[in-house]
Amino acid sequence: MYMLTIILLTLRTTNVFAGILGDGRKQSVAVSGHLLCNEKPAANIRLKLYDKEILLDYKLDEGKTDxxxxxYLRGSKKEITNIDPKLNIYHKCNYSGPCVKKLSIIIPDEYITESSTPQLVFNIGTINLAGxxxxxxxxxIN
Structure with a gap:
């Protein structure tokens, strides 16, 4: 109960500051890369770009590998504080269980642009999902 009270007060305080300062500033981010499974192209892998939040993450974009x-994913959001972008990769490479494997990659702050169009792209490079x-x-639950 104590933790819930703290969370609600934090959210209320954030909303008060949002009312005083406006809705925040528009921020955007972009990420790209190439995924492999056993050294072969990993097609149709589901990806989601999020802004990490206290309770529920905010989805900025989603897509699949070609x-x-x-x-390539990109998204934008208005927020008072800096957005905290992360990329989630959901796959079944070398996995036969009922769910999926999830790999989360934090996107560094220097790739956040203060506009609705990203000026930089965070390239994760090539990742082999097999290992x-x-x-x-x-x-x-994704």
Whole structure:
């Protein structure tokens, strides 16, 4: 109960400041990369770009990799504080369980643009999803 009270007060305080300062500033981010599974292009891999929040993350964009395993996502949001973007990759490469593997990648602050159109693109490079990747987890609710 105490934690819920703290969270509600924090949200209320944020809303008060939002009313005083306006709706915040428009911020945007873009991310690209190339995914492989067993050294072959990982096509149709689901990706979601989020702004991390206290309770529920805010989805900025979503998509899938193309036939070559490449992707590009971008999104924007008005917020008083800096957005905290992350990319979630959902896949079943070398996994036969009932759910999916989820890999989250934090996007550095220097790739956030203060406009509705990203000026920089965070390129994650090429990732082979076949191996054990640090921080990867099983996700049944995505």
């Amino acid at each position: 036939s070559s395993g490449a992707f 054990m990747i640090s921080g990867e987890e099983i996700d049944c």
